[in-house]
Each structure stands twice: as structure tokens, then as C-alpha cells.
Amino acid sequence: MHRHFNGLKTAALLGGMWGLLVLIGYGISMSTGSSIFILLFALIGLASTAYSYWNSDKLALRSMHAVEVSEQQAPWLYATVRELSDRAGQPMPRLYVSPTSSPNAFATGRDPKNSAVCVTEGILQLLSERELRGVLGHELQHVYNRDILTSSVAAAIAGIITSIAQFLQFTAIFGGRGGDERGNPLAALAVAFLAPVAASVIQMAISRTREFDADEDGARLTGDPLALANALNKIENGVNARPLPADDQRVVNTSSMMIANPFRGGGLSRMFSTHPPTAQRIERLQAMLHEG
Numbered sequence: 001m002h003r004h005f006n007g008l009k010t011a012a013l014l015g016g017m018w019g020l021l022v023l024i025g026y027g028i029s030m031s032t033g034s035s036i037f038i039l040l041f042a043l044i045g046l047a048s049t050a051y052s053y054w055n056s057d058k059l060a061l062r063s064m065h066a067v068e069v070s071e072q073q074a075p076w077l078y079a080t081v082r083e084l085s086d087r088a089g090q091p092m093p094r095l096y097v098s099p100t101s102s103p104n105a106f107a108t109g110r111d112p113k114n115s116a117v118c119v120t121e122g123i124l125q126l127l128s129e130r131e132l133r134g135v136l137g138h139e140l141q142h143v144y145n146r147d148i149l150t151s152s153v154a155a156a157i158a159g160i161i162t163s164i165a166q167f168l169q170f171t172a173i174f175g176g177r178g179g180d181e182r183g184n185p186l187a188a189l190a191v192a193f194l195a196p197v198a199a200s201v202i203q204m205a206i207s208r209t210r211e212f213d214a215d216e217d218g219a220r221l222t223g224d225p226l227a228l229a230n231a232l233n234k235i236e237n238g239v240n241a242r243p244l245p246a247d248d249q250r251v252v253n254t255s256s257m258m259i260a261n262p263f264r265g266g267g268l269s270r271m272f273s274t275h276p277p278t279a280q281r282i283e284r285l286q287a288m289l290h291e292g
Contacts, residue, residue, distance in 0.1 A: 056148050057116045060108040060257055063250035066096035066118045080133050081117060084140055088221055093117045093143060097124070103238035106257040107139035108148060115143040126238050127231050134227030135235075138218035138259055145217065147210045151256065154206045158199040207256050207274040215281055219288055229285040235260045236278045 071078040077095055085092045093109065096118040103123035109115030117139050119132070127135065142148070219225035244251050244262040255262050256274040 054110055056110060057108040057114065059250075060106065060254045061096055061116060061118060063248075063254045064098040064100065064106075064118060064120075066098040068094055068096050076129065077119070077136075080129075081136055081140070084133075084137055084221055088140065088144060090140070090144055091115075093140070095119075097121060100244065101125075102242045102244050102262060103127070103235050104244075104258045104260060104262050105135050105139055106254065106259065107142040108257055109143060110148060111146070112143050117143075122238060122242060123235065126234055130224065130227045131231035131234065134218065134222055134224055134229075135231050135259055137222035138214045138228055141214045141217040141221060142210070142257075145210070145213060147214065148257075150210060151207060154203045158196075158203045161199040162196045204274055208276045211275055212281070212284065215285060216288070219285055225285040225288040229282045232260065232278050232281055232285075240264055 069077070074095060074097070081095060082092055090112045093107070093112075093115040094117075096116055098104075098118055098120045100120045101122040102120060103126045105117070105119045105123055107115060107117045117136065119135070123132065123135065215228060219228050222228070239260055239262055243264040244255075246252065246263045251262070260278065261273065261275045
């Protein structure tokens with residue numbers, strides 16, 4: 001049972017994003033006298049998101065230069081993932097290794113039958129087998145919980161909001177309908193600038209709730225919450241020592257899928273972070289030991 005109601009939080013946050021979208025749609029309709037642009041932006045946003053969702057595994061794996069490994073190349077990895085997949089009653093995902101020394105892992109794919117789990121060479125060298133099993137349980141739960149779909153929907157709404165906001169900036173500066181019926185340009189500009197920020201905050205909050213769920217579900221799947229807690233602590237220290245390049249947009253796009261923020265800590269507010277604080281995740285995992 002999820003004691004922190006993360007699924008309910010995710011639904012509420014997605015509802016908040018849709019509400020924000022409707023509010024902006026109303027504003028742009030009042031400003032231009034037509035809702036055709038809202039439909040156009042929505043179709044573009046949904047089409048691009050459908051493409052990203054359908055090809056999420058290829059895009060993410062390519063960004064990390066990941067290579068698929070065979071059972072002969074990684075027997076322990078295959079045996080562990082097969083054991084956890086069988087325990088969950090789910091299909092076996094494809095397994096990949098990324099040739100980077102930064103310790104991390106991620107799962108991708110549109111559904112359990114078309115999924116992949118990738119670990120870096122850094123995490124294979126850093127963690128014990130027990131800790132790595134905890135990480136694999138976490139990643140498998142992202143697939144089983146359909147978190148790629150959830151994040152794709154959130155990204156779609158955020159993208160539509162941003163596109164509409166940019167259009168609002170244009171109409172506020174250069175004018176919408178003529179005459180006295182024209183809307184308030186200052187209000188339009190305010191919405192145009194604030195709406196994308198609000199959408200990003202909600203999108204990041206959704207990502208954080210999905211991480212909490214994957215932690216909890218993964219720990220229940222492995223039956224070893226301390227293994228994941230220890231792994232998270234090691235990964236955070238390892239990432240700070242060997243972060244991924246934050247100037248590579250492909251890596252940035254994949255970073256929200258990873259078990260830990262792959263960039264050196266600091267700078268970003270918690271509101272704009274895709275991952276919860278590691279200390280809070282560890283605290284929740286440790287609390288699972290005392291559940292009745």
C-alpha cells in the first residue's frame with residue numbers, strides 16, 4: 001500500500017496541468033476571438049509527444065550510447081532481472097550497458113512488452129550485487145507503473161502550454177483583435193510568462209512522485225528496502241564525483257528517467273528538480289522496515 005498517496009498526487013498534478021491549459025485557452029480565445037490556434041498547438045504537441053513516447057527507448061538509449069548485452073556477456077544481470085520479472089509476473093526487458101563511468105540506471109519503453117533497462121559501467125563498478133538488485137527493482141517498477149506514459153502526457157501538456165504562451169506573447173505585443181474588444185495585453189503577457197513556469201513546476205512534481213512510487217514498489221519487489229537506500233547514497237556521491245555533461249541536450253532529455261539526477265548537485269531549486277532529495281528517499285525506504 002502506498003502510504004504517501006503518490007498515485008493520487010500524480011492524478012491531482014495532471015489535473016492541475018489540464019486546468020492550467022484550459023485557463024490559458026480561455027485567455028487566448030478572449031484575446032484573439034478564435035480558438036483555432038489552441039487546436040493547432042494541441043495537435044502539434046500531441047503528435048510530437050506520441051512520437052517521443054513510441055520511440056522513447058530508442059531516443060534514451062541512443063543519448064547514452066548504450067549497447068545491448070547478451071546473457072553470455074552479463075549472466076548475473078540477466079539472472080537478476082529475470083528473477084524480478086518472474087516475481088512480478090511481467091515480461092523480461094532488454095538489457096543495455098552505457099559506457100560511462102558516471103553511476104546511474106534508467107528504464108524506458110512504451111509498455112512492459114517493449115521495454116529496456118540500462119545500467120552504466122559506473123554503477124556496475126560502484127555497487128554490490130545486493131545494491132544493484134535494489135536498483136533494478138526500482139527501474140522495473142517504472143516500466144510496470146507505466147511511468148513513461150505518465151511523463152509523456154505531462155511533457156505534452158507542458159509543451160502545449162509553452163507553445164500557447166509563446167503565441168500569447170506575440171498577440172500581446174503585436175495585437176490581437178482590433179478595436180475596443182482587444183484583450184488586456186499586460187494580462188496576456190503575464191500569463192504568457194508565468195504559465196510555462198507553472199507547467200514546469202507541476203511537471204517536475206509529477207516526476208518526483210513517480211520516483212517515490214518506484215522506490216516503494218521496487219523495495220517491495222526485491223523485499224530489501226535497505227539495499228536501494230544504500231545504493232542511492234552511493235550513487236549520489238558517485239554522480240557528484242563523475243557527473244554527466246549538462247550541456248548535452250540529449251542527456252538532459254533522458255535525465256528525468258534516471259534513478260538519480262545525473263548532474264552535479266546544487267543550483268536548481270527543489271521545485272524544478274526531477275528527483276526528490278536523496279535523503280528523503282532514503283528516509284522513506286528505511287521507514288518501510290518498521291511497517292507492520
